[in-house]
Amino acid sequence: MEKLQYPEAHRDETIVDNYHGVEVSDPYRWLEDPDSEKTKAFVDAQNAITKPYLASCKAREDIHDRLKQLWDYPKYSCPARYGDKYYFYKNTGLQNQSVLYVQDTLDSEPSVFLDPNTLSEDGTVAITSSKFSEDGSIFSYGLSTSGSDWCTIHFINTETGEKYPDVLEKIKFSPITWTHDNSGIFYGCYPDQKGKTDGSETEGNRDQKLCYHVVGRPQSEDVIVVEFPEEPLWRIGAQVSDCGKWLIITPVKDCRDNLVYFTELKSGMKMNEKLQLTQVVDKLEADYEYITNDETKAIFRTNKNAPNYKLIAIDLLDYKQEKWVDLLPEHPDNVLDWACAVDGDKFAACYIEHVKNVLQLHSLTTGEKLRTFPLEVGTIVHFTGQKRYSEIFYQFKSFLIPGIIYRVDLKKDEEPQVLREIKVKNFDPSLYKTSQVFYTSKDGTNIPMFIVMKHDAVLVNSMPALLYGYGGFNVSIQPTFSVTKLVFVQHLNGVLAVANIRGGGEYGEKWHNGGRFFNKQNVFDDFQAAAGYLIENGYTSSSKLSILGASNGGLLIAACVNQRPDLFGAAIAQVGVMDMLRFHKFTIGVAWVSDYGSSDDLKHFENLLKYSPLHNVRVPENGQYPATLLLTADHDDRVVPLHSLKLIATLQHTLGKLPQQTNPLLIKIETKAGHGGGKPTMKVIEESTDILAFIVKSLDLTFKL
Numbered sequence: 001m002e003k004l005q006y007p008e009a010h011r012d013e014t015i016v017d018n019y020h021g022v023e024v025s026d027p028y029r030w031l032e033d034p035d036s037e038k039t040k041a042f043v044d045a046q047n048a049i050t051k052p053y054l055a056s057c058k059a060r061e062d063i064h065d066r067l068k069q070l071w072d073y074p075k076y077s078c079p080a081r082y083g084d085k086y087y088f089y090k091n092t093g094l095q096n097q098s099v100l101y102v103q104d105t106l107d108s109e110p111s112v113f114l115d116p117n118t119l120s121e122d123g124t125v126a127i128t129s130s131k132f133s134e135d136g137s138i139f140s141y142g143l144s145t146s147g148s149d150w151c152t153i154h155f156i157n158t159e160t161g162e163k164y165p166d167v168l169e170k171i172k173f174s175p176i177t178w179t180h181d182n183s184g185i186f187y188g189c190y191p192d193q194k195g196k197t198d199g200s201e202t203e204g205n206r207d208q209k210l211c212y213h214v215v216g217r218p219q220s221e222d223v224i225v226v227e228f229p230e231e232p233l234w235r236i237g238a239q240v241s242d243c244g245k246w247l248i249i250t251p252v253k254d255c256r257d258n259l260v261y262f263t264e265l266k267s268g269m270k271m272n273e274k275l276q277l278t279q280v281v282d283k284l285e286a287d288y289e290y291i292t293n294d295e296t297k298a299i300f301r302t303n304k305n306a307p308n309y310k311l312i313a314i315d316l317l318d319y320k321q322e323k324w325v326d327l328l329p330e331h332p333d334n335v336l337d338w339a340c341a342v343d344g345d346k347f348a349a350c351y352i353e354h355v356k357n358v359l360q361l362h363s364l365t366t367g368e369k370l371r372t373f374p375l376e377v378g379t380i381v382h383f384t385g386q387k388r389y390s391e392i393f394y395q396f397k398s399f400l401i402p403g404i405i406y407r408v409d410l411k412k413d414e415e416p417q418v419l420r421e422i423k424v425k426n427f428d429p430s431l432y433k434t435s436q437v438f439y440t441s442k443d444g445t446n447i448p449m450f451i452v453m454k455h456d457a458v459l460v461n462s463m464p465a466l467l468y469g470y471g472g473f474n475v476s477i478q479p480t481f482s483v484t485k486l487v488f489v490q491h492l493n494g495v496l497a498v499a500n501i502r503g504g505g506e507y508g509e510k511w512h513n514g515g516r517f518f519n520k521q522n523v524f525d526d527f528q529a530a531a532g533y534l535i536e537n538g539y540t541s542s543s544k545l546s547i548l549g550a551s552n553g554g555l556l557i558a559a560c561v562n563q564r565p566d567l568f569g570a571a572i573a574q575v576g577v578m579d580m581l582r583f584h585k586f587t588i589g590v591a592w593v594s595d596y597g598s599s600d601d602l603k604h605f606e607n608l609l610k611y612s613p614l615h616n617v618r619v620p621e622n623g624q625y626p627a628t629l630l631l632t633a634d635h636d637d638r639v640v641p642l643h644s645l646k647l648i649a650t651l652q653h654t655l656g657k658l659p660q661q662t663n664p665l666l667i668k669i670e671t672k673a674g675h676g677g678g679k680p681t682m683k684v685i686e687e688s689t690d691i692l693a694f695i696v697k698s699l700d701l702t703f704k705l
């Protein structure tokens with residue numbers, strides 16, 4: 001394999017920042033301007049070497065065709081009832097976006113209600129959020145373009161299918177919640193800002209307002225009903241209560257801990273002035289999520305004094321903390337992942353027990369458990385049910401099960417019936433097995449990991465392995481059906497490993513806290529220990545081991561490559577957070593200080609500098625860096641592309657010319673794409689093809705159809 005010649009990237013040695021007396025140079029600062037000619041030229045030059053490298057993989061065609069073939073299976077959401085109709089999303093298989101269907105009954109012929117594929121030629125316009133009005137007469141939905149977090153809100157009359165003329169702009173991180181007179185919605189919007197707001201900008205998002213919009217009227221008439229001008233970083237969560245009498249306001253500053261306010265919504269009330277709010281929670285110290293209410297008794301899911309979360313009841317007319325009562329006490333081991341009020345006086349509760357879901361039904365009055373629904377080892381990926389209906393639906397998935405949708409009518413106390421069982425053509429799950437192992441990390445902590453491979457796999461360190469992780473933001477990485485990962489297992493005789501490392505929510509707050517702030521190194525230790533486990537137990541060897549992660553998981557990959565370049569054969573970091581000293585300066589990055597801390601603080605600066613990928617690229621004492629592929633996109637306004645651009649420039653500058661660095665150090669920058677949400681199927685398949693082709697070529701593997 002001839003040695004790659006990397007593009008020369010200008011280094012501005014005059015850029016030196018002073019952090020609490022410590023000087024840190026930042027020679028690729030100029031790459032932070034996405035619109036400069038120099039940055040555009042850099043992007044083109046990088047793509048110009050990466051695309052041919054990926055195209056030169058002899059198996060690329062086979063990989064692409066097999067991914068497409070396996071992807072082409074029907075995908076459904078659970079049905080949900082609004083008004084007197086059922087709605088559900090369906091993708092026939094290769095459609096770029098799923099289509100929203102409507103039917104009178106579960107057995108009647110569905111018809112297309114909204115097909116987002118008609119909204120763009122290339123499927124880059126996606127539905128990112130939606131809410132039906134209380135009586136189901138109007139459907140409101142958010143559309144995002146090219147994967148940006150920005151969206152516009154639209155309205156459709158569900159009777160006539162007619163679109164209303166009003167379109168709401170400047171929407172980001174916004175609730176959609178209806179007043180029960182079906183006349184309008186509360187939503188969050190940002191004031192006009194200088195420059196573009198199409199998702200390719202890097203400006204920070206500040207001063208979100210909660211507004212009220214009357215359907216059919218222009219947005220210019222909308223009124224700001226809640227704002228916190230002294231808190232420009234707050235994002236304002238809002239929810240009209242199930243009974244319609246209250247508006248619950250839950251401001252959040254970063255990625256955990258919110259406040260709680262409420263106000264009464266008197267019927268016929270004109271939304272033409274600021275709402276008078278009553279504050280219930282005045283400290284940013286825990287999560288509080290509104291679940292439902294019974295008259296003035298409001299139910300919240302919280303981790304206040306409950307690291308595994310619990311349900312509490314707060315009387316809105318007597319809301320002092322000493323009056324709060326537990327409705328569903330904290331489970332000693334399992335994490336209360338979500339709850340949903342159903343069938344008048346009940347609620348569904350979904351727990352995470354050693355990374356698999358447990359679904360139970362409880363009494364809303366007493367909290368007592370009424371029943372447990374039988375489940376395999378896997379994940380409830382979707383649930384629909386409402387207080388007004390006795391019918392619930394839930395969709396189960398696992399590594400080898402693409403989807404089973406169950407229906408239960410709680411009035412009949414019946415066993416769950418299979419409403420729909422997804423089948424994938426040309427894939428036989430019986431050939432594979434899933435196991436859960438527990439391995440010991442550097443500090444002795446037991447970490448769970450799922451392993452998927454063929455039944456007849458032999459553990460002689462010979463299998464290619466793909467190790468995936470995330471490790472942050474209280475996010476739990478649960479089993480789900482991934483075509484890309486199954487193609488790796490099937491056609492490379494590979495082993496898939498998903499490590500549930502600290503920083504996630506798999507074991508509640510203790511797990512999240514165990515991997516954030518000054519404990520962040522535990523996340524990297526856990527992931528490196530997962531690699532060690534796979535090697536020591538005969539699954540694979542370093543030269544056959546690929547690691548994969550996205551976003552905070554991209555940080556994980558890049559940090560582990562810096563710390564143990566010898567441990568991995570290939571590393572793929574998608575839309576990674578790579579500059580830990582400057583992440584809070586761009587778009588919504590400031591919200592991540594709840595996991596990372598900020599370099600504005602001395603102690604956090606010292607901690608961040610230790611693992612920041614951009615600041616820890618060093619020539620290995622012996623050997624080289626693994627084959628490294630960074631992936632990003634021009635409209636990623638969640639994790640702006642500059643992170644990956646600066647890192648690849650640093651990798652290529654520091655290592656690219658070394659004779660021993662024969663492994664490729666590459667980046668691919670996609671166009672008309674963002675952080676990942678809403679990405680059209682064709683682009684997802686293209687990206688998966690790149691990832692597998694990179695692994696096959698870099699590790700010289702044999703792809704067997």
Ligand SMILES: O=C(NCC(=O)N1CCC[C@H]1C(=O)O)OCc1ccccc1
Pocket residue numbers: 173235252254255473550551552553577588591592638639
């Ligand atoms: O930034 C995040 N979430 C964290 C996130 O997306 N992160 C955190 C690190 C990088 C990236 C990721 O891992 O996807 O979401 C924005 C948001 C929206 C609404 C309310 C609060 C916050």
